[in-house]
Amino acid sequence: MSKGSIYNCPHCGAKSFNPVTKAMAGGLNSKGRVCKACGRRCCNGQVSTVVNAVVYVIALIGVICFYFVIDNNLLAYALMAGCILGAFLICKIFDAFFMPLTKVIRNDVSS
């Protein structure tokens, strides 16, 4: 695989995505993002969806731990917010730089 190929459209092969647009394309259960070259929808694949789910589960466990372990409410809330924000960022960074795009499989989205 050549460098940058994860930003190629899975429909037409054009390099029509960049880290930002790829991160915003979402996962398999999203509507994806339209390719500039062919107009069809692309999204991040199954690995991205699984990684997102795992990251959020870990963040949720972190949130629950902070809630019960830390007595200082303000600190606990700050750490809980940090967990959610961190999970969100990790997911976006993963989507932006790892794993190729795939075709949107939702059949309720017209392409």
Ligand SMILES: [Zn+2]
């Ligand atoms: Zn395309």
